[in-house]
Amino acid sequence: MLLKLNMKGQSSIEAAMLLTMMLFAFTIFMGVSSEKIVETQATKDRQLAEDLASVIEAEFRLAASAEDGYYRVFELPVKLAGRDYEVKLLSVEDLRSSGVAEPDHSEIVIKFTNDYLAGYERVITLPRQVNGSMCGFNMLQKIKGTVNVTCNCVSGYRDKDGDGYTTAEVLDTCGMELPAYYKTTPSASPDCNDDDSTRWQYFNCYPDRDRDTYTTAAEAACKATSCTSPPDLFLGAASGNDCDDTNPAVWQLLTCYQDNDGDGYGEGTAVPACRAGKCTPPQGFSGIGTNCGSPDYTNSNSINCFTTTC
Numbered sequence: 001m002l003l004k005l006n007m008k009g010q011s012s013i014e015a016a017m018l019l020t021m022m023l024f025a026f027t028i029f030m031g032v033s034s035e036k037i038v039e040t041q042a043t044k045d046r047q048l049a050e051d052l053a054s055v056i057e058a059e060f061r062l063a064a065s066a067e068d069g070y071y072r073v074f075e076l077p078v079k080l081a082g083r084d085y086e087v088k089l090l091s092v093e094d095l096r097s098s099g100v101a102e103p104d105h106s107e108i109v110i111k112f113t114n115d116y117l118a119g120y121e122r123v124i125t126l127p128r129q130v131n132g133s134m135c136g137f138n139m140l141q142k143i144k145g146t147v148n149v150t151c152n153c154v155s156g157y158r159d160k161d162g163d164g165y166t167t168a169e170v171l172d173t174c175g176m177e178l179p180a181y182y183k184t185t186p187s188a189s190p191d192c193n194d195d196d197s198t199r200w201q202y203f204n205c206y207p208d209r210d211r212d213t214y215t216t217a218a219e220a221a222c223k224a225t226s227c228t229s230p231p232d233l234f235l236g237a238a239s240g241n242d243c244d245d246t247n248p249a250v251w252q253l254l255t256c257y258q259d260n261d262g263d264g265y266g267e268g269t270a271v272p273a274c275r276a277g278k279c280t281p282p283q284g285f286s287g288i289g290t291n292c293g294s295p296d297y298t299n300s301n302s303i304n305c306f307t308t309t310c
Contacts, residue, residue, distance in 0.1 A: 048080045049110050049122045056087070056108055057124045063140045063147045064127050070142035073152060075174075078136060084113045089149065091131045106130040137174030156182030158194060165191035165200035192222035198230050199223055205234035207245060214242040214251035243274035250274045 059074050076087060088109045095103040108124040127147075135151035142148075156178040157166035166183055168190040178184070193199040205227035206215035215238050223229055227236035243253040256279035257266020264280065273279065 045081055045083060045112070046120060046122075049085070049112070049120070052076070052080065053108075053110055053122045053124050056110075057126070059140060060108070060124075060126050060130060060147060060149075063142050064129070066142050068142050068144060070140070072140045073138065074140065075137050076134070080112070086111060086113055087134050089130070089132060089134050092128045104128055108134070135174070154178060154184060156184060157186040159183050159187075159191070160194045161191070161197040163191065163197040163200050165189070165194075167191050167194050196222075203227050203236075205236060206238050207233060208235050208239070208242070209233045209245045210242070210248040212242065212248035212251050214240040214245075216242050216245050247274075250276050252277055254279055256280075 055074075056076075059072070063070055063072065079085070090098070090107040090109065092103050092106055095105075095107065105128050106126045108126060110122040110124070112120055129146040130149070131146060132149035133151055134149055135153050137152045139150050139152040140147060141150075153172055153174040156171040156173060158169050158171065158181060159166045160181045162181065165187040168186075171178065171182055189201055191200045192202050199222045201223065202220045203223050203226065204218050205221040205223070206218050207221075208215045211233070213235075215235055218238070221227060221234045223234070227234045240251060241253075242251045244250050252275055253272055254275050255270045256273040256275065257270055258268055259266040259280065266279075
């Protein structure tokens with residue numbers, strides 16, 4: 001019996017050791033496989049950068065060998081295999097500023113910006129007579145022996161209502177004209193309403209939405225040149241403190257007494273009420289609080305109930 005127990009215990013240990021070794025081997029295999037996958041993808045991405053470099057170099061060398069007046073536009077992809085990258089042209093002056101002693105050439109540097117290839121760079125050496133900057137849509141020109149490249153992209157600012165004031169929205173176009181209602185220069189301040197040519201800037205104004213000449217707390221209003229231009233539901237200065245800006249019949253918060261029977265005399269504890277300069281009219285409240293009750297107003301005897309002797 002003891003021998004059987006020992007054999008079972010030994011078998012369990014051996015099984016555990018075998019499982020551990022298998023897991024260890026599987027982990028190593030997966031690690032090696034992952035590295036292989038990453039390296040394979042990195043090789044493909046580097047090749048894409050090499051291919052792009054060849055295209056760019058061919059464009060510039062063609063321009064350099066051409067006669068003055070040469071003109072050509074070429075486009076670069078937004079991403080390489082879904083990865084962000086940047087292309088930067090370094091002229092002779094740029095290289096000299098970076099510490100290169102007496103450079104005899106210009107360079108274009110291609111590099112990935114935000115992934116495992118962030119440290120990779122592909123440098124293209126070009127003739128020294130190359131200047132400019134590059135982007136997605138580039139225009140090459142040969143002028144007096146020098147190749148100039150410019151980013152043929154334009155930023156547009158919307159002015160849909162044509163009032164001369166643009167919104168903060170920016171539209172970038174490359175190789176095409178801006179829509180008719182876009183301008184290349186933004187206005188000093190953004191248009192607060194690009195659907196209305198009579199409004200373009202904010203003012204701190206006082207609302208008078210019920211047009212009773214009494215205002216509420218100030219708020220930002222999209223106007224033209226002042227709070228009253230164009231004229232609408234805002235004033236340029238505070239006027240009272242309207243307690244109900246939806247009802248032109250009332251505007252002042254007073255302390256009144258409830259007058260349920262409409263006899264002009266209230267009762268109970270005074271309460272705040274939004275009224276028109278005095279507690280009544282309209283009915284329902286009174287400035288006098290001597291009523292001893294709220295009897296039926298239709299009862300002729302109730303007319304004396306507001307005295308102190310009832």
